[in-house]
Amino acid sequence: MTTTTVITKKIHYLLSVILLLLSHRTIINAQICDTPQINTWKNLTDQIDLNDGFVLLCPFTIKGSACPSSPYVVKANHHVELMCEPSYDARDPCGNSSCVIDCPSTHFVVEEHASLTLDGVKLSGSENTAVRVKENGYLVTYCTQFENNRNKYNNGGAIFAHHDSRVRLIDTHFERNEGQNGGAIFHQGIIYLDGSNFEDNKANAGGGAMYTGQDGRSTMIMNTFAFNHAGLFGPAVFDAGMNVSQQRNLGCQNTGNGINCDGVSALVKGRVLCDTFVEREAWCQTRISLRNAQRNSEQQQQQHNNNGYSNDTGNSSNNNGSNNDSNGGNSGSNNSNKNDNSGAGNKNNNYKRHLLRETS
Numbered sequence: 363m364t365t366t367t368v369i370t371k372k373i374h375y376l377l378s379v380i381l382l383l384l385s386h387r388t389i390i391n392a393q394i395c396d397t398p399q400i401n402t403w404k405n406l407t408d409q410i411d412l413n414d415g416f417v418l419l420c421p422f423t424i425k426g427s428a429c430p431s432s433p434y435v436v437k438a439n440h441h442v443e444l445m446c447e448p449s450y451d452a453r454d455p456c457g458n459s460s461c462v463i464d465c466p467s468t469h470f471v472v473e474e475h476a477s478l479t480l481d482g483v484k485l486s487g488s489e490n491t492a493v494r495v496k497e498n499g500y501l502v503t504y505c506t507q508f509e510n511n512r513n514k515y516n517n518g519g520a521i522f523a524h525h526d527s528r529v530r531l532i533d534t535h536f537e538r539n540e541g542q543n544g545g546a547i548f549h550q551g552i553i554y555l556d557g558s559n560f561e562d563n564k565a566n567a568g569g570g571a572m573y574t575g576q577d578g579r580s581t582m583i584m585n586t587f588a589f590n591h592a593g594l595f596g597p598a599v600f601d602a603g604m605n606v607s608q609q610r611n612l613g614c615q616n617t618g619n620g621i622n623c624d625g626v627s628a629l630v631k632g633r634v635l636c637d638t639f640v641e642r643e644a645w646c647q648t649r650i651s652l653r654n655a656q657r658n659s660e661q662q663q664q665q666h667n668n669n670g671y672s673n674d675t676g677n678s679s680n681n682n683g684s685n686n687d688s689n690g691g692n693s694g695s696n697n698s699n700k701n702d703n704s705g706a707g708n709k710n711n712n713y714k715r716h717l718l719r720e721t722s
Contacts, residue, residue, distance in 0.1 A: 395420035395447040403430040403465070410434065415442040421460030425487070429465035433494075436476040446482035456505035456533050459484035468492065472499035472527075480506045485520070487511065491541070495523040495551070502530045512540040517573065518548030519563070525577055527551030534558040542566050543600075544573030545590060552579045559586040566593045568627075569600035570616060580606040587624065587639065588614040588649045595619075595634050596627035604628055606637075613639035614646035 400406050400422040407430075409417050415436075436442045446461035463469050464487040472478045472493070477500035484507040485492040492511040495501045501523065508520035516522070519539035523529050529549060535558065536546035545563035547553070553574070560571035570590035574580045580601070587598040597616035599606065606626050613624025621627070623636035 400424070402428040403434075403463075406463075407434050410442055410444070415440060417444055419444055419446045419461045419483075421447055423462040423464065425462070425464040430467055433468040433471045435471045436473060436478050436499075438473045438475045441477045441479075442470075443479040444481065444483055445479075456482070456535075459505070459507050462486070466490075468494060470494070472496060472501055474498045476500070477502070480504070482506065484509065485511065488520075489513070491516070491518050491522045492520050493522075495521070495527040495529060495549075497524045497526045497551075498528075499524070500528045500530075502532075503534045504532045505534070506531075507535045507537070508539055508546060509535075509537045510539070513542070514540065514566075515542065517541050517543040518546075519544070520546045521549070523547070523549035523551050523553065525550045529553040531558050532556050536560045536563055536571065538562045538564075540564045540566075544569045545571055545592075547572040548575070549573075549580075550575035550578045553581070555580070555582045555585050557584050559588075560590055560598070561586075561588045563590045565591070565596075565600075568592055568594050568596045568602075570597040570618070572599045574599065574601050574603065574606055576603040578603060578605060580608075582606065582608040582611055582626075584610045586612045586614075586645075587616055588612075588646070589653065590616045592618045595621050595623075595629065597621075597623055598639070599626045601626050601628045604630075608637065608639070611639040612642055612645055614649050 395418045397409050397417060397420050398405075400409065400419070401424065403424055406422075406424065409419075434442075444461070446459060459482050461482060462484045464484075466487055466489045468490045469485050469488060470478055470493045472495045474496050475498050478493070478495075479502040481504045483503075486507070486509040488511040491513045492508055493501060501521070512519045513522070519541035520536055521529065522544075527549065528551060529547075531554070533556075537560075539546040540563065541548060543565055545565040546560055548569070549572075553572075555572075563571045565573065570592040571587050572580070573596065580599070582599070590597050592600070595618050597618040598613055599608075606628075608626055611625075616622065616624050618627075621634050623634075623638070624641075625636050625638035628635050628637070
């Protein structure tokens with residue numbers, strides 16, 4: 363594909379987005395993606411190569427046997443942009459991603475002088491860090507989700523960025539990622555965070571959500587950090603080189619091993635210092651309530667599943683169908699509760715951004 367063709371595709375995409383935004387409908391579903399059905403890793407990588415790195419993705423899910431044994435490598439001096447079909451919702455501009463990679467291997471590696479842009483993509487399930495950025499590599503994400511990624515024996519559950527790398531994360535969500543240092547992110551380059559949120563990430567050592575290395579530099583503006591945990595210090599963010607700049611971030615119940623800090627932690631002459639984020643008690647209480655409701659819903663669903671298994675076992679021998687009818691009613695109730703909690707979460711995201719804007 364020629365450079366002219368790639369530029370034409372980008373213009374087509376941007377014009378389509380502008381037309382969608384000009385509409386006054388609350389929720390818009392207009393297809394502008396141009397890829398065939400993707401259901402395997404090979405389908406995805408073939409489209410990347412065929413389109414010279416720029417792909418407008420139709421919704422897809424890659425998991426299980428469709429997963430790769432090795433990551434896609436963005437080679438030196440190459441650029442890859444993956445943009446998922448947008449669904450614009452005035453209540454939640456990012457929404458939930460419909461382009462999902464749920465695989466145990468590393469998903470992407472960005473080599474030196476290469477760049478990767480992810481827009482509206484969800485990366486989950488990696489057991490060896492979802493994205494690795496090498497020296498002088500560049501990673502950009504918009505409205506992207508990193509969930510349930512980990513690296514139990516090394517740093518950075520979701521992202522590991524080497525020296526002199528560049529990382530820019532806008533409106534990106536990190537949840538339940540885990541690593542030795544940097545539950546979600548470990549970096550030693552330059553990183554910029556804007557409007558992103560970190561929740562329930564865990565580091566076995568330092569930096570429950572993010573660990574900025576000795577030579578790293580971080581700029582953080584209007585992000586939220588809630589319920590992250592570090593085994594040693596820096597439950598939200600740990601700054602090893604005193605090179606973190608932060609403005610108008612929010613923190614809620616980030617915990618360490620006896621050293622809690624809703625802010626940026628640093629170790630100075632044997633003492634742990636905490637540069638506390640903006641305090642918004644109402645926002646924190648809302649997050650706690652939503653989290654408790656979600657946990658209760660998950661427990662109820664698990665109990666229902668266990669009861670269903672038990673009843674199914676009994677019914678196979680007793681041919682008693684009454685329990686199944688009762689459990690079916692409970693299932694509808696649990697699913698309804700789960701959907702209600704999901705909607706509350708979207709409202710809370712907007713509430714969060716409103717609070718942040720108030721501090722400007």
